[in-house]
Amino acid sequence: MNTFQFPMKMVKRQVYDRIAVQDQISKTELLQEMDITSSSLNRILDELVREGWISESGQGQSTGGRRPTLYRIDPTHRYILGLEISRVYSVLGLYDLQMNTIASYRWFMDEHMTPERLVDYVEERIDWMLNDYQLTWSQIIGIGIGAVGPLDREKGIILNPVYFPANGWKNVAICQMLNERTGLMAVLENGANTALIGEHWAVRDENMQHxxxxxxxxGIRSAMMSGGQLVRGAVDREGSIGQMIIQTDGERLHDQGNYGALEAFASVQALEQQVRQRMKLGMDIWEAAEDLRPEQVHFDTLITGLNQGNIFLQELFARSAGYMGIGLANIIHILLPEKVILGGALINANPSYYEQAIAVARKKVGYDDSYQPIFSKGVLQERAVAVGAAVMILQQMEL
Known part of the structure; x- marks a missing residue:
């Protein structure tokens, strides 16, 4: 009996997934595309309708006989939470089964946002969302988490990330903490991977494989997908691309990592460090920053100055974007992806940074006309990590 039920559960999920991909689909179309008998399909469709996962949505065009019944998923049958935990800001989103955003909260990760405070904050926001949209906890399938690494994904632990403004972000059993507080299933993945999962889901009709x-x-984080599947290494080091050496006699970032590493030139931390060093030397940056101490200069300060047309900051950002382009070209030569998606605070802060980075990358990989990847900021952009975390739960949910 168990041998029979397990494959049927898989087939049931395949039927549901196929209906989910298409807005409406008939039984005839499902039979044509799937290796399943008509009686088995009828049984599965009846079960999915009875349980509320799908519903009949009218009738299709006749091909000579009776007009076929059309089916579509009910996106509001269940809901999923997606949580992004990063060093700069975090995001909590509530999504239906088609990944439409029902509600979303975003907050800065300041020196007060310890793991305990974050869990408090998340619980409060979930309560608000449930009350606002008249939902119950039983309607929530689970919470996917995309977090800064390194991680122990299997145990649901954030290990020892650097550059968090608050203390306490070491060996954080984040899945256990959220499960104990909310009762929800929690699944952890590094944020770069969940962003890629989300962006791949958003362009699923394009059949993009690499x-x-x-x-x-x-910092600088990366994720790679080949054959439609995430590529994982022996350990979880999503930030390893940041340690790519692009200048052998270069500096280290905060006296950590490799000398001349990419993140020492092309990261929020690197830009802040370079401006603070200049200020400590007594050199002027821009008039608005004259009353600031070096330690008071943060990324938002730099963006304000950049948008005001400060020449020094324009040159600083342009040089950083050039280094980023070189780093991109190096990794593209190794992985040869079809599509390269760039995201993060630095990419989204100013259009010129993205444009200059991909211009350099294109030049460095464009020596052979037979290969040129597509560059993009993605479909989901700043929502990618949280949405991808929710997609991860969607892919694992049981019907």
Missing amino acids: MLFVNVGA
Whole structure:
């Protein structure tokens, strides 16, 4: 009996997934596309309708006989939470089964946002969302988490990430903490991977098989997909691309990592460090920053100055974007993706940074006309990590 039930559960999920991909589909179309008998399909469709996962949505065009019944998923039958935890900001989103955003909260990760405070904050926001949209906890399938690494994914632990403003972000059993507080299933994945999962889901109709995602923020994180599947290494080091050496006699970032590493030139931390060093030397940056101490200069300060047309900051960002382009070209030569998606605080802060980075990358990989990847900021952009975390739960849910 168990041998029979397990394959049928898989087939049931396949039927549901096929209906989910298409807005409306008939039984005839499902039979044509799937290796299943008509009686088995009828049984599965009846079960999915009875349980509320799908519904009949009218009738299709006749091909000579009776007009076929059309089926579509009910996206509001269940809901999923997606949580992004990064060094600069975090995001909590509530999504239906078609990944439409029902509600979303975003907050900065300041020196007060310890793991305990974050869990408090998340629980409060979930309560608000459930009350606002008249939902119950039983309607929530689970919470997917896309977080800064390194991680122990299997145990649901954030290990020892660097550059968090608050203390306490070491060996954080985040899945256990959220499960104990909310009762929800929690699944952890590094944020670069969930962003790529989300972006791949958003372009699922394009049948894109080989994709690279690079997040340029406080550090530099990356994820790769080949054959439609995430590529994983022996350990979880999503930030390893940031340690790519692009200048052998270069500096280290905060006296950590490799000398001349990419993140020492092309990251939020690197830009802040370079401006603070200049200020400590007594050199002027821009008039608005004259009353600031070096330690008071943060990324938002730099963006304000950049948008005001400060020449020094324009040159600083342009040089950083050039280094980013070189780093992209190096990893593209190794992985040869079809599509390269760039995200993160630095990419989204100013259009010129993205444009200059991909211009350099294109030049460095464009020596052979037979290969040129597509560059993009993605479909989901700043929502990618949280949405991808929710997609991860969607892919694992049981019907």
